[in-house]
Ligand code: FES
């Protein structure tokens with residue numbers, strides 16, 4: 001039965017007002033209060049440091065700094081926060097040179113603006129590739145220094161002194177004697193009128209004078225994430241907003257055949273059924289009603305051309321195509337001849353599965369499409385791409401597409417794709433007023449864009465002493481790059497698909513590496529945390545381990561022998577081995593494995609220690625990680641990324657696999673696509689090497705390196721080589 | 737049907753079908769978005785709230801089953817001693833990454849500490865293994881629970 005609608009607008013208005021009140025909340029009250037009545041600590045919430053809307057300010061010398069006369073400092077974040085700590089590390093870069101304390105600032109999500117916020121390594125305003133600190137290391141320090149110079153110049157002018165005699169600290173400019181001082185807030189009106197110096201001309205601090213960079217500074221986004229205030233895309237709320245539950249054709253390219261609209265509309269709170277063929281959405285007052293309506297709609301589907309897609313056929317296609325030569329990534333010496341003449345030959349085939357991202361925040365997007373503008377509330381790693389795609393879809397000019405970016409509840413590459421926004425806009429075309437589309441977890445997993453399935457063929461020749469004299473590696477799989485950034489693919493070579501395979505860290509005199517592009521039918525592929533190296537490091541580090549055993553040498557000693565020319569790789573390897581007590585005795589069916597990688601501008605090595613029970617079940621007990629990421633911003637963030645990134649990769653190695661049957665994904669929720677849980681977590685130790693090398697990326701390094709360390713450890717424990725992920729415990733049963 | 741829910745100490749009237757999950761009443765009808773949706777099937781813990789101090793998954797709690805029970809959400813858990821101690825520990829140990837799972841983690845941990853003020857590792861495993869964190873903050877969650885409990 002249809003009762004009267006609840007007064008939603010009143011409710012949402014009130015929520016919006018109180019949210020604004022929180023955001024504009026006075027001051028930055030950090031810390032905890034003790035009530036005088038008792039000794040129970042009551043949590044006194046610090047004000048939010050993340051602002052949702054663009055801040056207009058008196059002083060805005062560049063895209064990153066906004067200071068107003070009250071002294072409030074807002075730093076505009078060109079990259080997005082999805083847990084990796086980037087709002088904190090980028091703020092530290094700016095604050096170091098701007099001379100403000102980290103707790104004096106608030107941060108704002110940048111709007112899409114290629115000119116101001118593009119990542120120089122990636123080439124667009126995308127957050128990914130562990131490239132944020134690397135790309136913004138210099139520009140943000142320069143931006144901070146420009147701001148500081150202008151504020152100092154304004155004070156010097158006021159005091160009629162030479163600016164070089166003044167200095168700034170904690171948001172205040174002091175004269176030479178220290179007796180005169182003016183706060184940034186007092187200076188912004190004057191500073192805003194001065195000509196802005198070119199950022200290339202400002203002098204940056206010598207790294208030895210850093211007071212903030214390199215410290216364990218506190219995250220700027222923590223406080224709002226412990227008491228429910230943090231706003232993700234899924235939390236967007238607007239007056240008059242409706243909620244949509246969506247069912248997407250279970251087979252890619254299929255269409256809705258029958259929809260029981262009447263049954264859906266009979267559900268209390270359901271307003272509308274939108275059928276766009278590729279998907280059906282039920283629009284309601286709340287998600288509970290929308291989901292109930294979607295179920296009542298009892299949709300049946302026409303599968304279309306992909307209804308017969310099966311995993312076995314996809315693998316068979318890879319097996320066949322990988323026998324043909326591919327685009328050459330590297331060819332040095334004569335690998336074929338060296339192989340033929342080698343004293344010993346080793347060959348293997350490796351396979352890694354399709355993987356879903358399974359971010360904790362399921363796919364969602366809120367859209368308000370009007371005649372002359374389209375507002376999008378979403379958490380996206382790719383705001384400019386999203387804006388362009390929506391402009392194209394709606395026919396509106398780009399600047400009529402307003403992207404309201406949000407904190408992201410886990411990205412891992414999934415939010416580099418705009419498909420969720422596109423679907424929401426297609427639905428919103430049929431809805432009057434704002435609509436929030438939330439995917440169920442099953443939709444999220446079954447309509448992901450997956451890390452490609454790769455099949456790799458390797459062979460190597462060893463000389464009489466066991467040293468590799470020939471190395472061939474053929475990678476077959478989907479090319480994400482060819483779809484996403486086609487200009488980066490030259491002559492069929494996808495540089496991402498071969499990253500860390502074309503240039504293994506070892507001395508390999510005759511080497512041939514090539515890539516065969518094979519696109520699976522009915523499957524969409526995309527970036528997944530760690531991208532190319534996540535697959536290649538598993539393969540290369542497993543195969544080099546095979547060579548060490550074939551040469552009857554210790555895996556660490558063998559690698560060391562091939563890393564003489566590569567001191568940074570050698571250093572992380574040695575450190576990880578030493579900290580893990582490599583070589584000390586272990587009980588039966590326990591083993592240690594090592595892996596080493598150069599990727600994302602960082603050197604990483606891990607030692608895993610595992611125990612394999614007689615029934616084949618694997619317990620990963622300890623992971624020791626050594627990382628050299630050059631000059632770094634925040635060691636606590638590095639440690640957090642090593643812990644989390646390692647678990648992300650380990651989860652995939654143990655449990656991750658998306659398979660297809662009759663065009664449909666066979667997994668659906670966390671009971672069939674298993675996440676790691678707290679009772680399965682090994683010890684993870686982080687050892688950071690300090691040096692003055694250029695900064696390297698951290699977010700993906702531990703994810704890419706962990707699988708090989710673990711499977712090499714399984715070999716040490718059982719003598720069984722894992723050449724296919726995820727790890728199949730049945731194959732590891734003790735035969736005795 | 738109209739239900740009167742006692743949430744964080746205040747009464748709220750909502751008019752929805754009785755089988756509507758409490759999660760969507762909190763998030764969509766009442767605008768309390770701190771409680772998160774992660775799976776809808778009691779598999780991830782993101783939606784954890786307390787009913788009379790007990791941790792429940794609000795995605796699988798029909799609103800007509802709540803009755804007079806006091807509902808506590810992440811927005812108010814800081815007003816309990818366990819919640820306050822946990823939030824403080826969470827900040828001191830820098831637990832959060834994306835943060836999306838953390839409302840549920842803190843709600844589960846608060847229920848644990850209320851019943852078991854000095855939890856062992858296996859108590860933590862048992863109480864917390866229903867809460868998924870895809871960012872992998874588990875090391876720090878465990879450390880922060882112990883820190884808050886003083887063990
Ligand atoms: S959303 Fe309720 S347990 Fe996952």
Ligand code: FES
Pocket residue numbers: 083360409410832833834835836837838868869870871872873
């Ligand atoms: S902090 Fe991201 S899911 Fe837990």
